[in-house]
Amino acid sequence: MTHDIVIRGAKAVLEDGIRIVDIATDGERIAAITDAGAAPSGHREIKADGLVALPGLIDMHSHHREPGFSHKEDLGAIGRQCAAGGVTTSVAMPNVSPPPTTAKNLDDMLELYRERSMVDYNVNASGVELDEIPKLAERGILAFKIFMVVDTGRSYPHMPGIGLHKHGELYERMKAVKATGLPLMIHPHDQALMDAIEREYWDRGERDFRAYARAYAHDDGVIWDTAVAVLLRLQEATGVRLHLLHTQTRRVVEMLRAAKAAGRAVSAEVNPWCFWLGNDWANIERLGSYALSYYVAPHHSEAVYAGFRDGTVDIMATDHAPHLREEKEPGWKDGWKAHTGTPSEQFYLSLLLTDVAAGKLSYERVAEATATTPAKLFGLYPRKGAIRVGADADVVLVDPAKRRTITDADVLSKCGWTPYAGRDVRGLPVYTLLRGEVILDDGALAVREGYGRQAVRADARVLTT
Ligand SMILES: [Zn+2]
DSSP states (O other): OOEEEEEEEEEEEETTEEEEEEEEEETTEEEEEEETTOSOOEEEEEEOTTOEEEEOEEEEEEOOOTTTOTTTOOHHHHHHHHHHHTEEEEEEOSOSSSOTTSHHHHHHHHHHHHHHOSSEEEEOEEOOOGGGHHHHHTTTOSOEEEEOOOOSSOOSSSOTTSBOOOHHHHHHHHHHHHHHTOOEEEEOOOHHHHHHHHHHHHHTTOOSHHHHHHHHTHHHHHHHHHHHHHHHHHHHHHOOOEEEOOOOOHHHHHHHHHHHHTTOSEEEEEOHHHHHTTTOHHHHHHHGGGGOSOOOOHHHHHHHHHHHHTTSSOEEOOOBOOOOHHHHGGGGTOGGGSOOOBOOTTTHHHHHHHHHHTTSSOHHHHHIIIIIHHHHHTTOTTTSSSOOTTSBOOEEEEEEEEEEEOOGGGOOSTTOOOTTTTOEEEEEEEEEEETTEEEEETTEEOOOTTOOOBOOOTTOOOOOO
16 A cells, blocks of 8 residues: 555654654545554655654644734745744634634634635634623634733734623633633733723833833732632633633643642633743844743743743743834833734744743653643643544654755744844754645645644534535
């Protein structure tokens, strides 16, 4: 017999350990995993000696900009970044226009993705409209998302209509989402406290990027801690499966650890900027708003890193958030006028692999945090999330020895810049396979529009529209 593709002699990160194997695909699935050299021939053979095979990355938190903000990014640009970065499934956040707060809007958004997405996708629907929650859940989504933040001084990225923060409103949405059985992702933020903190800065005339960074990190990150404390208590009250976004303080890691020890249905993500960007004040001085997602003081970043290594912080998702230069420039003078967020979809695997090369992380933990655990938390496993027979042939082959200095010229995002420019990384994706199709081929992009498919839960009842 002849397989469609045989990957020969890769050092594969499998669920039961790391082994040198051949990986064979037939159609969209992994057909066999054998000892190196033992697989029958393939119509296509990929020589993978010296390469590491990881499960294709599943990014549960990416700010794709369509519909509504395609000047920042479009589905073609995000698809190319995913292929180049080893990401085979990228899940969109709901701050687009019109936002997926209603079944109608979600249907339109999913239709757009069905036509144009290059990689597998889904949408984290907004959980603000109580009556819409059951209908949204029937569209095969993986999770709901609520922002507790409502921006002051700008209408993006946290525009009115997709944020809510009153405890009673959160409590009602948690109960409604609990009834659907889906997880609820929340961006924690204590808006009432933030209003008071911001006023302190503004009353002193402090509005630049430094003031913005300090305000969000004020009092050792108090706005994050009080928000998470409330959310964890409301999770206990409602039983909803709560997934906390943007983990970035020591106390949040401690609260998370305690909640998990008590057996509660809680999980959390960390974003690349917490480890490699916003944790160094020098980056903020150098890049201003271009470095801001958030400022994370080093003692917090270290505590989150320890929690990430031991699995308390379950997954890494990008929080990829491209903005044009002209949307960042105003931040030098007025941090509240700049659009917040940083792009990272293309490079986060290399940032992780650089830490593997430095002995700070294991390949196993990288595979778990970027693919296996997201797949398990959001219902995609065992179809996705691991290199195993019968699973979708979603595989990234990386060259762990390859070094590169990231530059703006490498950026495939429409925004044309990366806050990681100038950084030396070690470990680059060379091949990316999505459902048996090679979408990054020896470093060359081979993605095509419309190949992506909605990645649904194994147990989903999906309404087809
Ligand atoms: Zn985000």
